[in-house]
Amino acid sequence: MNTQAQYLKTIYLVQEAADGPASTGAIADRLGVSPASANEMIGKLEERGLADHEKYKGVSLTDDGISRARDALQTYCIIERFLWEVLEVEDFQAEARQLESVIDETVAERLDTIIDRKDCCPDCFDAETDACELLEVEVTSGPAD
């Protein structure tokens, strides 16, 4: 997943949680980058018609931005579910974050052919736990066989 996709996913999750524009600080925090870096990328997203940035209010994704963000989130969900279901990685959130920049959307699509992802994806993603809500239910009962 490239840098743009990671930003779109993050802005989407922050704006959904806030039920309004996402603050630059919250975006930077979640991505572990400086506010200056976040601002630079947000400017690029604006130029590409993927986001609108209003001073003192924050960033909102455009319809095109939301669509791409949801695709990126879906890719992330595939990586997490693959790590959990197939490789039985307990700390799958942390590993997914490390791997997401190396795992491309096309690679994730192949991994998707062997996991049991639900049709509601990515709406079942819980930003608080950084995991699929449906997966959390399984997490409490231990890794899959």
Add this chain to the structure above:
Amino acid sequence: MSLTQPVASDHQLARLLQIGMVLEEVVEARAHKHYEALGDDELDPEIVALLEDAAEESGEHRRRLESLVDELDADPVAYEEIETLVAARYESDTDFDGVLYDQLCNEETAYKFYDDLIAAIEGSAIEFTIDRERLIEVLEAIRAEERDGVEEVTELMERRR
């Protein structure tokens, strides 16, 4: 500015190589399933040969990756396990055009994966347990074969138009 992370540890490298193994296992298992589902009646000899080659090549790639994973003291992913997962979600209504398209996706995906992985290793300053030169050599050789595979399937698709 980039969020792209170079490979930061032996553990992460092993995980990525495991993912490579799984991708190869998916190719191999899907090639077998295609043949099983359609058989000689539906598939012409050229496509049967392509599927056999793809399965054989993936098996070979898997073994090369497994030897790297072993050196990193991580567990390889059992082929039988992936074969079961592929079978569970395999859709048998694929026709021969679908088979070719699937093979093209397999080869393109594998090429992209190894390309990104090599870049992430080259961007890393970590000294891995495994010899870096050999690691890159193995991955580059596999990547080259995936690139040839993309060309082979594309040519076959063009000939059938």
